[in-house]
Amino acid sequence: MKINYLIIKNSLILLAGLVIISCSKDEEVVYVTETVTETITVPGPTVTVEVPGPTVTVVSSIEVPYSYEFARAGKSTVAFGGQTTRLKMADELYSALNTNTFTKAQLLEMFNDGTGFSEASLNTSGKKMGNKTAGSQYASATVKPLFDAMITDFTDNVIPNWASDASNGQAGMLTDATRSIHVNAKGHEIDQTFIKGIIGAMCVDQIVNNYITPYQLDSGTRRAENDDGTVASGKDYTNMEHKWDEAFGYLYGQEADYTRLDLGVSPTGNGTTLNKYFKKINASNQVGIGVTVFNAFRRGRAGIVAKNYEYRDEQAKILKIELSKVIAYKAIDYLNGYMTKIAAGNTADAFHALSEGYGFVMSLQFTNDGNDNPYFDNATVNGWLTQMDNFWTVSNSDLESIVSQVKTAFGI
Numbered sequence: 001m002k003i004n005y006l007i008i009k010n011s012l013i014l015l016a017g018l019v020i021i022s023c024s025k026d027e028e029v030v031y032v033t034e035t036v037t038e039t040i041t042v043p044g045p046t047v048t049v050e051v052p053g054p055t056v057t058v059v060s061s062i063e064v065p066y067s068y069e070f071a072r073a074g075k076s077t078v079a080f081g082g083q084t085t086r087l088k089m090a091d092e093l094y095s096a097l098n099t100n101t102f103t104k105a106q107l108l109e110m111f112n113d114g115t116g117f118s119e120a121s122l123n124t125s126g127k128k129m130g131n132k133t134a135g136s137q138y139a140s141a142t143v144k145p146l147f148d149a150m151i152t153d154f155t156d157n158v159i160p161n162w163a164s165d166a167s168n169g170q171a172g173m174l175t176d177a178t179r180s181i182h183v184n185a186k187g188h189e190i191d192q193t194f195i196k197g198i199i200g201a202m203c204v205d206q207i208v209n210n211y212i213t214p215y216q217l218d219s220g221t222r223r224a225e226n227d228d229g230t231v232a233s234g235k236d237y238t239n240m241e242h243k244w245d246e247a248f249g250y251l252y253g254q255e256a257d258y259t260r261l262d263l264g265v266s267p268t269g270n271g272t273t274l275n276k277y278f279k280k281i282n283a284s285n286q287v288g289i290g291v292t293v294f295n296a297f298r299r300g301r302a303g304i305v306a307k308n309y310e311y312r313d314e315q316a317k318i319l320k321i322e323l324s325k326v327i328a329y330k331a332i333d334y335l336n337g338y339m340t341k342i343a344a345g346n347t348a349d350a351f352h353a354l355s356e357g358y359g360f361v362m363s364l365q366f367t368n369d370g371n372d373n374p375y376f377d378n379a380t381v382n383g384w385l386t387q388m389d390n391f392w393t394v395s396n397s398d399l400e401s402i403v404s405q406v407k408t409a410f411g412i
Contacts, residue, residue, distance in 0.1 A: 062311060064302040067259045068248065068294075070241070072229075077237035078258075080249025083206075085127045087253050087271050090198055092117050093129070094272045097154060097191035100162045100182075104155035111151065134201045136209035139366065140378040143201055146362075147194060154190040158182050168392035176348040183351060187391030192355035193362075195272055200327050200363020203250045203274040208323055208368040211247035212300070212316040218309075227307055240304055244312075248297050251275055251323070264294030274323075277330050285329040285412075293322050317370040324367035324375060328410040331360035335399045351391050358388055361402065375409045 070077045093110050096102045109116040114128035134143035157171045162182060164172035171184045181189045210216050217223075217240050224230075226240040237245070252258045254270040267290050269279030282290035300315030334357030341350035365381040367374050387398040 062299075062302050062306040062308055064299050066298075067261050068252075068263065068298050068301070069259050070301060070305060072231070072236050075236045077241055078245050078248075079235070079237060079242060080245045080253055082125070082127050083246055083249025084253035085122060085125045086129055086132060086202070087250070087273055088119065089114065089117060089122055089127070089129050090195065090202070091272050092119065092122070094191055094195045097151075097194055100159045102155070104152055107151045107155065108148065111147065129198070129202060132202050132206055133198065134205060134366070136205045136366075137213075137215055138209045138372070138374070139201070139205055142378065142382075143362075143365070147197065147201070150190050150194045150197075153184050153188075158184055158190060168390070174348040174351060176346045178346050178349040179352060181348050181352050181355075183355075183391075186389060187351045187354070188358065189352055189355035192352065193359045196330075196356050196359020197362045198359075199273050199277065200360070200366040204323055204327060204363065205366040207247040207250050208320040209366060209372070211243045211250075212319055213372065214313070216243050217304075217312070223309070226304060238304075241301070244297075244301050244304055247319075248301070251278065251293070251297075264291040266290070274326065278323075278326055281326050281329050285333075286325065289322055289325065293319060296322070320368035320372075321370045324369070325410060325412065327360055327363045327367055328375070328406050328412060331357055331364060332403050332406055332412070333357075334360060335403050339396050339399060354388070354391050354394070358385065361385060361388065364406070376406075 068078065089110065093107065096107060096110065106116055110129075112128060112130035114125065114130075115123045117123055130144065130147075133147055134140065161171040162173065164170065166172035166174040166183050166187070168187075169185050172182070174181050174183050174187070183189050222239045222243075226238045229238065231237060232239050232242060235242070248258075251274055252263065252267070254275060255263065255268055256270070267275055267279045267282060269276045278290070278293075282288070296315040296318040300312045300319070303309065303312035303315060334353050338350045338354040338357060341353055361384055362381060364376045365374050365378045367376070369375055384398075384402050387402075388394050
């Protein structure tokens with residue numbers, strides 16, 4: 001039979017084969033086609049094969065497309081429509097939190113029931129944001145109610161005082177030379193705390209703590225089904241393939257063309273959630289993170305197709321670490337931004353930045369260090385949120401301490 005291998009040692013002189021370099025695959029992958037007469041057992045990604053003559057060490061080849069395109073029998077196996085739907089829901093809910101025209105019941109319906117949106121297709125999708133917020137196996141059950149409480153605070157306190165002057169203990173409008181914002185009694189601009197919290201509690205949590213973990217990928221019979229090529233009922237993909245794609249969708253689900261070759265180089269930043277800030281980090285804090293993350297997504301998916309789960313999990317580890325950095329960078333940026341702006345006397349602009357920072361600090365508990373541990377646990381994050389809680393009295397020294405600890409933990 002014919003088997004493709006990537007040769008590790010200088011074994012071309014030992015094997016009669018054809019070297020094939022595919023222009024549509026990863027540049028670093030070189031394939032050797034060799035005729036092997038005996039049965040080969042592959043216990044993992046590396047196997048020693050006995051051929052007439054010397055023994056050579058080979059690694060099972062994995063074909064990795066440059067774009068995120070995978071097919072079976074000529075049909076695409078990539079699907080993440082549910083993730084695109086939830087990202088659109090987040091956009092519309094964020095927009096609603098920027099106005100004074102929605103009731104508490106309407107906003108909670110959008111968040112928890114997945115209905116009440118202006119885009120009709122969202123209302124009939126059967127998808128919801130609420131059940132995917134702090135929904136991973138690692139998330140604290142105390143987090144989801146915080147988002148419901150933000151909606152309640154907004155409708156009960158901010159909207160009734162929409163035109164009032166805000167002050168310590170008084171919700172209302174806050175204006176400086178740069179902007180006007182509507183805040184609660186503690187200075188929180190709730191549309192910002194909410195959506196930045198969702199970036200961690202929904203987008204990042206679902207990617208790094210759920211869909212790319214063995215807990216989800218290998219659940220039940222999914223590994224056996226993937227080994228056998230058994231597709232989900234009525235679908236063209238295996239359940240394992242689909243779970244990986246759902247993770248991909250929480251980052252790239254609002255890309256107009258997720259199959260484009262330069263997706264890693266230039267993410268569009270569409271929407272109001274993770275991709276928006278992923279683009280910012282790729283352009284400033286860590287140039288090249290876009291390529292690193294995109295490569296890990298397509299290589300991990302290729303590992304699933306090749307049934308090489310060690311390689312899949314290596315790519316998952318990269319994703320966990322790199323996407324967690326997006327949260328860390330933005331938490332640092334916004335806390336520092338607050339301190340700069342408050343020193344300049346622009347209180348509204350400073351509270352706007354601190355509201356964003358508050359949401360990203362909340363999101364730190366959903367990061368993953370690559371070994372399925374958060375960089376900061378729920379208790380630590382709650383302690384920081386308590387220190388930050390009243391924007392009118394928060395101290396720079398507390399914020400500087402948080403920034404220092406985040407930098408140290410992430411090595412940035």
